[in-house]
Amino acid sequence: MKPAELTLAISTELPAMRRSERKVAEFVLSRPAEVIRMRIVDLAEQAQVSEPTVIRFCRAVGCKGFLDFKLILAQQLAASPSYGQIAITDTDSLAECTSKVFDSTVDTLLNVRDHLDLHRLDEAVKALCAANRVEFYGFGASAAVAFDAQHRFFRLQLATAAYSDPHLQNMSATSLSPGDVVVAFSQSGRTKAILDSIDLVKSNGAAVIALAPSKSPVATAATIPINIDVEEDSQIYTPLSSRIAHLAVIDVLAIGVAQQKGPELQEHLRQLQANLNSLRVK
Amino acid sequence: MKPAELTLAISTELPAMRRSERKVAEFVLSRPAEVIRMRIVDLAEQAQVSEPTVIRFCRAVGCKGFLDFKLILAQQLAASPSYGQIAITDTDSLAECTSKVFDSTVDTLLNVRDHLDLHRLDEAVKALCAANRVEFYGFGASAAVAFDAQHRFFRLQLATAAYSDPHLQNMSATSLSPGDVVVAFSQSGRTKAILDSIDLVKSNGAAVIALAPSKSPVATAATIPINIDVEEDSQIYTPLSSRIAHLAVIDVLAIGVAQQKGPELQEHLRQLQANLNSLRVK
DNA sequence: CTTTATGTGCAAATTAATTACAATCAGGTT
DNA sequence: AACCTGATTGTAATTAATTTGCACATAAAG
Numbered sequence: 022m023k024p025a026e027l028t029l030a031i032s033t034e035l036p037a038m039r040r041s042e043r044k045v046a047e048f049v050l051s052r053p054a055e056v057i058r059m060r061i062v063d064l065a066e067q068a069q070v071s072e073p074t075v076i077r078f079c080r081a082v083g084c085k086g087f088l089d090f091k092l093i094l095a096q097q098l099a100a101s102p103s104y105g106q107i108a109i110t111d112t113d114s115l116a117e118c119t120s121k122v123f124d125s126t127v128d129t130l131l132n133v134r135d136h137l138d139l140h141r142l143d144e145a146v147k148a149l150c151a152a153n154r155v156e157f158y159g160f161g162a163s164a165a166v167a168f169d170a171q172h173r174f175f176r177l178q179l180a181t182a183a184y185s186d187p188h189l190q191n192m193s194a195t196s197l198s199p200g201d202v203v204v205a206f207s208q209s210g211r212t213k214a215i216l217d218s219i220d221l222v223k224s225n226g227a228a229v230i231a232l233a234p235s236k237s238p239v240a241t242a243a244t245i246p247i248n249i250d251v252e253e254d255s256q257i258y259t260p261l262s263s264r265i266a267h268l269a270v271i272d273v274l275a276i277g278v279a280q281q282k283g284p285e286l287q288e289h290l291r292q293l294q295a296n297l298n299s300l301r302v303k
Numbered sequence: 304m305k306p307a308e309l310t311l312a313i314s315t316e317l318p319a320m321r322r323s324e325r326k327v328a329e330f331v332l333s334r335p336a337e338v339i340r341m342r343i344v345d346l347a348e349q350a351q352v353s354e355p356t357v358i359r360f361c362r363a364v365g366c367k368g369f370l371d372f373k374l375i376l377a378q379q380l381a382a383s384p385s386y387g388q389i390a391i392t393d394t395d396s397l398a399e400c401t402s403k404v405f406d407s408t409v410d411t412l413l414n415v416r417d418h419l420d421l422h423r424l425d426e427a428v429k430a431l432c433a434a435n436r437v438e439f440y441g442f443g444a445s446a447a448v449a450f451d452a453q454h455r456f457f458r459l460q461l462a463t464a465a466y467s468d469p470h471l472q473n474m475s476a477t478s479l480s481p482g483d484v485v486v487a488f489s490q491s492g493r494t495k496a497i498l499d500s501i502d503l504v505k506s507n508g509a510a511v512i513a514l515a516p517s518k519s520p521v522a523t524a525a526t527i528p529i530n531i532d533v534e535e536d537s538q539i540y541t542p543l544s545s546r547i548a549h550l551a552v553i554d555v556l557a558i559g560v561a562q563q564k565g566p567e568l569q570e571h572l573r574q575l576q577a578n579l580n581s582l583r584v585k
Numbered sequence: 586c587t588t589t590a591t592g593t594g595c596a597a598a599t600t601a602a603t604t605a606c607a608a609t610c611a612g613g614t615t
Numbered sequence: 616a617a618c619c620t621g622a623t624t625g626t627a628a629t630t631a632a633t634t635t636g637c638a639c640a641t642a643a644a645g
Contacts, residue, residue, distance in 0.1 A: 039592060057374060061633060071594045076634065087633065088370075088601095092339060092377050099378035115428065115559055116421050122554045123416035127409050134405035137399050146397065165451035169546070172444055211583040261554065264451070265547055272404045272543065277397055301493040321623060343602060353625045358603065369602065370632095 027090075027097045028053070030082045032121020038081060041070040041298055045078040057095040060085045076153040109262050111231070129251050129262035130269055136250065137270070144245050145230045146277035149179070152202040152228075157183040158218055159206035161266050166206045170271045178280055199226030208251075208263045219243065232267050309372075309379045310335070314363045320363060323352045327360040331376070339377040343369045411533050411544035418532065419552070427512045427528050431461070434484040434510075439465040440472050440500055441488035444546050448488045452553045458531055458554035459560055472500040481508035490533075490545045492519020501525065517548050 031046050038046060048068040049056050056064060065072045079090040149155060155174055160165035161292035164185030184190045194203065203222045207215050210233035219229050219242045231243030240246035247270060251263040313328050320328060330350040331338050338346060347354045361372040431437060437456055441449035446467030453465035466472045476485065485504045489497050492515035501511050501524045513525030522528035529552060533545040 041593065042373050060631090073595090073634075074593065077593095092373065095374050095377045096381035097379035097493060115359055115425050115555075118558050119421065119424065119555050120416060120561075121549055122558065123412050126551050126554070127412055130405050130412075134402060137401060141400065142337055142401065143397050162451065162454055165447050165454060168450060169444065169447035172447060173543075173628095209583055213582055261455075265550055268547055268550075269408050272408070273397075273401050276400050276404065280400075300495055342600090354601095355603075355626090356624065357625090484618065 027082065027093050034082055038078075041074045042078040042081055044068045044070050045075055046082075053094060053098055057091050057098065070201070084256075100210060126262045126265055129266055133249055133251065133266040133269070136248070138248060140273075141245055141247050142270075142277070145247060145274055146281060147203050148228050148230065148245060149174070149274060150281045151276050152179070152200060154180045154182075154197065154201045156181065156193060156201075156203045157206070158185075158203060158215060159183075160187075160212055161208075162177075162187055162261060163186045163206035163208055163267070165167060165266050166267045166271070167204075170204060170206075173271055173275045174278070177275060177282065187218065190214075190218040191221055194221040194225065194227075197222060197227040201227040203227060203229050205229055205231045205233070205239060205243065206267055207231065207233040207237070207239045208261075208267075210234040210239040212239070215239060216242055232270055265271060309364065309366075309375050316364055320360075321571055323356045324360040324363055326350045326352050328364075331360075335376060335380055339373050339380065341373075351436075377498075392554055405452065408544045408547055411548055415531055415533065415548040415551070418530070420530060423529050424555060424559070425529055427529060427556055428563065430484050430510050430527060431456070431556060431560050432563045434461070434482060436462045436464075436479065436483045438463065438475055438479070438483075438485045439488070440467075440485060440497060441465075442469075442494055442496060444489075444543060445488035445549070446471075447547050448549045448553070451550060451583055452486060452488075455553055455557045456560070459557065459564065461560075467561065469496040472496075473503055476500055476503040476507065477510040479504060479507045483509040485509060485511050486509055487513045487515070487521060488523065488549055488581075489513065489515040490523045490543075491517070492516040492521040494521070496520060498524055514552055543551075 031050060035043060035046050045064070045068045048064070059067075061072050061075050064074050066097070068075070077089050079085075084090040084093060094110055147301065157167035157170045157174075159165075167183040167185060171181045175181045182193060184193060186258070196202070203219070205215055205219055216238055219231070219239065222229050223242075223244065228244040230245045230247060231239050232247050232249050233239035233243070234250050235246070235248035240248060249263065249266050249270065251266055310332065313332060315329050317325060327346070327350045330346070341349070342356050343357050347357050350357070358369055361367075361369050364446070366372040366375060439449035439452045439456075441447075449467060453463050458461045466475060466527060479485070485501070487501055488496055491510040498520055499519065501513070504511050505524075505526065510523070510526040512527045512529060513521050514529050514531050515521040515525070516532050517528070517530035520529060531545065531548050531552065532546055
């Protein structure tokens with residue numbers, strides 16, 4: 022039994038459970054944070070069942086015993102602290118907002134981490150290393166991501182550019198050659214303008230790495246799609262975690278490229294760091 | 304005792320510990336993942352001490368007992384799976400890099416979350432709501448953060464702008480009035496140019512919210528400093544998590560402002576969403 | 586209305602964690 | 616160098632918690 026799947030397992034097994042075990046399951050799902058601090062007697066009392074029933078419940082969801090169950094639940098809670106309560110409401114205090122924003126961002130990151138296709142990442146790193154020019158395209162919230170990525174790769178001695186203007190994208194795309202790489206960012210995966218740019222890039226023989234939801238038009242159009250699926254809450258008060266996931270993936274790619282480039286690049290980075298210090302006080 | 308600080312507490316207390324407690328501490332720090340599955344007898348045996356010593360150790364680090372200790376450790380591990388092994392090396396595989404980047408980013412976020420000054424955040428939200436104009440300043444990696452923030456707040460019907468050019472910053476700053484707000488981003492907290500801009504903004508009577516390390520010149524100069532302390536690894540292959548922390552804080556501020564503005568803003572956001580869809584396929 | 590299978594709780598037994606106390610060790614003093 | 620004192624550690628007893636075995640209850644089927 023792995024931590025990430027406990028609450029899921031409970032929900033799955035729930036219909037197949039006996040009446041009193043179900044009482045336990047429902048109680049655990051409703052107040053998981055309290056359960057991890059409870060003894061078996063407390064939980065039995067609160068769920069209105071006997072202690073052995075609690076144990077049978079633990080076994081039913083794939084744990085060795087009650088302690089094992091608590092431990093796994095605790096881990097799952099820590100990993101997804103916001104389980105079942107991410108949505109931000111009008112009445113949340115700023116403190117609640119803060120933890121929800123951070124927790125859901127963390128949730129998103131862990132989720133993306135566990136679903137990344139490493140093989141694709143590897144392809145992407147190789148393509149980036151081999152490229153003469155690397156360009157970053159994005160609109161809206163993804164424009165900032167593209168500029169960040171440009172800054173990140175620019176430090177790696179690559180010829181980089183970032184465009185969030187469709188005209189500039191098209192003009193620049195036209196001048197790309199085979200071997201060059203474009204990284205396209207799209208949270209929706211269905212922005213028309215970015216699809217146009219992608220087509221143009223491909224018709225010039227350059228590769229397109231796309232960070233977009235799987236099976237989206239952008240992912241389908243890309244040469245090397247890197248799928249990033251984030252439950253985009255349709256809520257109004259959404260923390261827009263997907264752009265942060267994109268940034269993290271950019272970090273991975275940048276570090277991958279830096280490794281491949283080897284020691285002379287590292288010397289260059291040290292130099293950069295040193296020069297930056299002259300722009301700072303003290 | 305909060306989960307996020309257990310290993311820290313162990314490290315802190317370590318020099319003040321007795322010899323045999325230290326044995327336990329070192330063992331726990333070296334193989335935390337195994338400890339959470341151990342019984343007290345196992346841990347005592349492996350650390351070459353007696354069982355009561357283990358308990359004394361647990362108490363010394365602020366836990367109620369051994370079970371409490373294991374529970375908290377399990378939570379910390381789940382939340383920061385990468386404890387003690389974040390540094391990325393030349394020889395790491397891409398898979399290792401990936402988990403290290405994500406895990407250290409998660410670490411950073413949780414750490415920042417636990418050290419945010421909510422009172423300052425509240426002040427910042429109030430200042431932003433009251434402002435006629437809001438501008439975002441940043442250089443280098445923080446430039447992308449500033450543009451992202453501009454995009455985020457622009458949607459909230461505020462008059463916003465973002466500048467990463469010191470001349471533009473200065474010109475714009477000169478035209479600000481009391482009640483207006485500038486949000487300054489600085490990862491180092493010691494960039495000369497941003498300090499110049501901050502001074503200019505203040506001399507025009509506008510407020511400066513700064514996201515920067517505590518006690519840094521930028522934080523000191525700000526009207527409302529929001530301290531963000533990230534262990535900036537001096538490593539070459541650094542994931543630069545601080546910019547992601549800045550983004551998360553921006554999310555909190557943006558949601559705070561959205562809440563204050565109330566329902567007519569929500570209608571506006573819905574409208575925006577609907578219009579965006581016309582730029583998308585399918 | 587009985588029978589049987591299944592589910593549930595009580596109480597005993599087992600296992601683990603904690604406390605009390607005694608032995609030991611280190612450092613300082615005569 | 617021997618002794619004392621206080622802190623530190625381990626042994627053994629205690630207490631608390633979990634788990635198991637078994638008997639009772641309950642519901643469905645004959």
